Amino acid sequence: MKNVFFGLGVKYEKGIHARVALGRDGxxxxxxESPDASGLNYRSGRLRQMAIEWDDSVAFGEGAEPGIAIEGRVMVEVHRSAGGSDLSCRIGVWDEDGIVFGESVKYASGEAPCVAMNRQAIVxxxxxxxxxxxxxxxxxxxEGTDSIVWQGNTYLDAGIQPGIAINAQNDVVMVHGNASDSDLHYRVGKLGRDGIAWGPAARYGAGSHASVxxxxxxxxxVVYETNDQKDVxxxxxxxxxxxxxxAGEAVYFDDGARPSVACNGGMAIQVHESELFNALWASTSRVADRSRWMQDNLRVLGDLTLPWLxxxxxxxxGMYQHGLLMSLGKTQNLDLYQQLGNGIRYFDLRPKWDGSALYVSHGPITGPALSEIxxxxxxxxxxxxxxxxxxxxxxxxxxTDGxxxxxVEMLQDKLGRWLFQNLPQGARLSDVPLGEYLRHSGVVLIVCDEDYPVDIPAAGIWVYRDSDSPTAELGDLRVYDKYSNTTSYDTMSTDQIAKFQAYDGACVDRPELPCDQFLLSWTLTPPTGVWLLSKDANRNLGAAMAALPRENASGRVIxxxxxxxxxxxxxxxVAMSMNGIP
Structure with missing residues (x-):
């Protein structure tokens, strides 16, 4: 099923009470509001892959609690008067020369206005x-008077902090909180000739400041903040x-408060306030079924071989388990099934024998049983x-060999049906197009490092080698994989991008030996407590990749x-965007 996941946001502005809208063209x-609540500001921008390229912030009048909607090149902005309860609206136009907003016109009295629009109506x-x-x-x-003709206020429901959305099919969803408790409710409606026909209110969560x-x-x-105003x-x-x-329960995606969300069909964007300071953060998400992103896009991906995917x-x-000791070696939050559902397709697994069974481990910390994975x-x-x-x-x-x-027996027993076992004569794993791998079904490609797979060959088990291995020529899959070994995001990102720019598709000091893949090790290396340091790396991945050309000077890709x-x-x-998937 399709879903979104916004992940960690990137700081883009100082301010409060942010709202966002997203046009069909990105x-x-x-x-x-400005950080000191002295006036209103807007920022325009465009999506570039999974990043947002922002223009400068522009002050555009007095007011509080602004809301915004966009349809084509036309925008509608609403806000409350500063220190009062007058609600005003204005029309904006975004053309080749930039954005121009008209004069504000009062249309009602109230608080916390929110607006949505399609080609037929403004709600x-x-x-x-x-x-x-x-x-x-x-x-x-x-259009004749460049104004909005309002039908007048209609009572909708008891509640506070409303949010509204409408799509091209005239479906309408309103979300709101309650004054007496933390319950969040929604109502679904359909816009017709006689107005909006609303369904009953239904509870969907607990929190505040919801947006839809x-x-x-x-x-x-739907996005909203938790009751303690620390998470979104x-x-x-x-x-x-x-x-x-x-599609499941609400899930955490970042720290913060007062989120706002917008969508244009294939992409979604959210903005929110910092939980502690007057800073604004933003992130994007595809609206996609990540569990099947390869098969759904074989038209784009089918001819790609491993060096180009x-x-x-x-x-x-495998280090996803919770617990006091486990947390010392924890590097993931999702189990393997969930990671696969999230679209991850390459898994680093480090097996350990504890005397009676196989587990995975990270240094001295033992993780879950390999059978579970x-x-x-x-x-x-x-x-x-x-x-x-x-x-x-x-x-x-x-x-040991035994x-x-x-x-190997466990791998073949549990995954034998999907193991890739046969290559065409004279071909390597890197020569097979993705469409050929997936011609009949999904495929699990198992690659093993060190001497074991060479000395004890087995069906469906291939030899892995790092590109700087002294026995790289034995590798069925050869990968450039050099981590930066630092706790500094700036040092790591500079180092990894420099490594990619220098990568020429050959093994280290072996120019005659092709290297099959470049692994961008976008990780930091603390002695423990990986989560806190991973946040800087993770929140910046999309912007860093959007800033890079697809190919380096040697014509190679990440x-x-x-x-x-x-x-x-x-x-x-990010990978879907880098592969050219629209």
Missing amino acids: RVIEVH EVHESPWNAKIWCNLGRLD ALTPEGDVI LQRFGKIRGKSIDW TTGASHDA LDDVRRFMSEGNRELVILKFSHYAKF IYEQL NQLYVDYAEYSRATD
């Missing part, structure tokens, strides 16, 4: 200035009649996902976006 318009909701009631106002653009967006297909994205959550669903079919990659993929992979593949999944095994702890044979806490980096979405 235009972004954001409005907010506005706001709180009453006197009590916890929500009012709705329908309007339309009068809709896709043309009726997918629903997202929830995704689909309109079914007058209710919403939710980019995927998200999970560092120490392989069961997750088998579950994902059994669901019919035609995806190429690479499992890389290395750093064997307390192994233990390695047990590992193949693996290797990250900790993979979902917060949006590595799959």
Whole structure:
């Protein structure tokens, strides 16, 4: 099922009470109050892959609690008067010469206005200035007078902090909070000739300051802050009649407060305030089914071989368990099934024998049983996902030849149905197009480092080598993989990008030996507590990749976006953009 995941935001401005709108062509318009609440500002920008290229902030009048909507080149902005309860609106036009807003015109009294629009109508909701009631106002653009013709306020529901969205099919969703408790409710409506026919209110969560967006297909994205005003959550669903079919519970995606969300169908954007300071943060997400992103895009990806394909990659993929001791070696938040569902396709697994069973480990910290991890992979593949999944095994702890044979037996027993086993005569793994790998079903490509796979060959088990290995010529898959070994994001990012720019597709000091893939090790290396340091790396991945050309000077591309806490980096979405998936 389609979903979104915004991950960690990037700071773009100082301010409060931000709202955002997203045009079909990738235009972004954001409005907010200045940090000292002295006036209103807007910032325009455009999506570039998974990043936002912002223009400078522009002051455009007095007011508070602004809201914004966009349809084509036309925008509607609403706000409350500073220190008062007058609600005013104005029309903006975004053309080749930039953005021009008209004069503000009062249209109602109230608080916390929010506005949405499509080609047919403008829908506005706001709180009453006197009590916890929500009012709705329908309007339309009068092009002859460059004004909005409002039908007048209609009582909608008891509540506070309303949010509104409308799509091209005239589906409408309103979300709001309660004055007496933390319950959040929604109502689904349909705009017709006689106005909006609303369904009943339904509870969907607990928190405050909710915002909602809709896709043309009726997918629903809701974001809101938790009761302690420290975290922002997202929830995704689909309109079914007058209710919403939710795809799971709400999930955390960043620290912060007062989020706002917008969507243009294939892409979504959120902005929110810092939980502590008057700073504004933004991030984007694809609206996509990440569990099947390869098979859904074989038209674009089918001819790509491994040296030209980019995927998200999970560092120490099995170290996801919670607990006091486990947290010392924790590098991921999702188990393997969840990581696969998030679109990650390359997994770093480090097996360990504890005397009675196989586990994975990170240094001295033991993680989950390997059987649990392989069961997750088998579950994902059994669901019919035609995806190429690479499992890389290395750093064997307390192994012998006999233990390695047990590992191979377990891999073949649990995953044998999907193991890639046969290459055309004279071909290497890097010569096979993705479409050929996935011709009949999903495929698991297992590659093992060190001497074991050479000395103990087995069907479906291929030899892995780093590009600087003295025995790189033995590798069925050869990968440039050099981490930066630092706790500084600036040092790591500079080092990794420099390594990519110098990468020429050959093994280190072996120019005659082709290297198959470049792994961008977008990780920091603290002695423990990976989560805190991973946040800087993850929040900046999208912008860093958008700033790079697809190919370096040698015509090579980045193949693996290797990250900790993979979902917060949006590595799959970034990889999809880098592969040219629209």
